[in-house]
Amino acid sequence: MAAKDLRVNKEIRVREVRLIDEKGEQRGIIPTIEALELAHHANADLVEVSPNADPPVCKILDYGKYKFDQEKRRKESKKKQKQIKLKEIRMQPKIETHDLEFKTKHIKTFLEEGNKVKVTIRFRGRELAHTELGRDVLMKVNEILEELETDFSMDRKPIMEGRFMSMILSPKTGKK
Numbered sequence: 001m002a003a004k005d006l007r008v009n010k011e012i013r014v015r016e017v018r019l020i021d022e023k024g025e026q027r028g029i030i031p032t033i034e035a036l037e038l039a040h041h042a043n044a045d046l047v048e049v050s051p052n053a054d055p056p057v058c059k060i061l062d063y064g065k066y067k068f069d070q071e072k073r074r075k076e077s078k079k080k081q082k083q084i085k086l087k088e089i090r091m092q093p094k095i096e097t098h099d100l101e102f103k104t105k106h107i108k109t110f111l112e113e114g115n116k117v118k119v120t121i122r123f124r125g126r127e128l129a130h131t132e133l134g135r136d137v138l139m140k141v142n143e144i145l146e147e148l149e150t151d152f153s154m155d156r157k158p159i160m161e162g163r164f165m166s167m168i169l170s171p172k173t174g175k176k
Contacts, residue, residue, distance in 0.1 A: 007048040017058040093133040120166040
């Protein structure tokens with residue numbers, strides 16, 4: 001439960017609460033007024049940590065410090081997450097072999113960095129009549145990546161989207 005959803009001190013409007021004191025010990029079910037007095041004597045706040053319980057569970061703790069720790073934990077967990085980006089490489093069906101190999105090496109580096117790659121072939125004018133050339137280029141990219149011993153999987157096979165044909169590659173998981 002987020003810290004901003006918790007009720008504190010006078011906001012707690014139930015008759016009785018199950019109290020956990022500042023040492024973490026169960027105090028049992030006591031009237032809310034008495035729990036507020038105990039919190040006041042301990043120079044702390046009465047915080048409702050489990051409002052759905054019957055009766056609600058409240059703890060005596062320093063609410064400002066509690067909110068700070070929650071925010072710190074949230075930021076720490078956010079740091080550990082890895083953002084996967086979708087990189088795009090564009091080509092044309094009449095691409096030379098050197099250019100194809102050069103762009104495929106870029107695809108390999110993107111995959112090694114842990115990013116997904118969308119490989120797109122753009123058809124112009126009469127090239128739309130020969131979409132099989134674009135499919136051949138995309139399959140050639142697959143072959144070159146396999147020759148370079150790249151760990152990847154094809155998330156989406158080559159499909160047409162208007163004037164573009166594209167496929168999506170992603171790095172194999174569980175590599176590390």
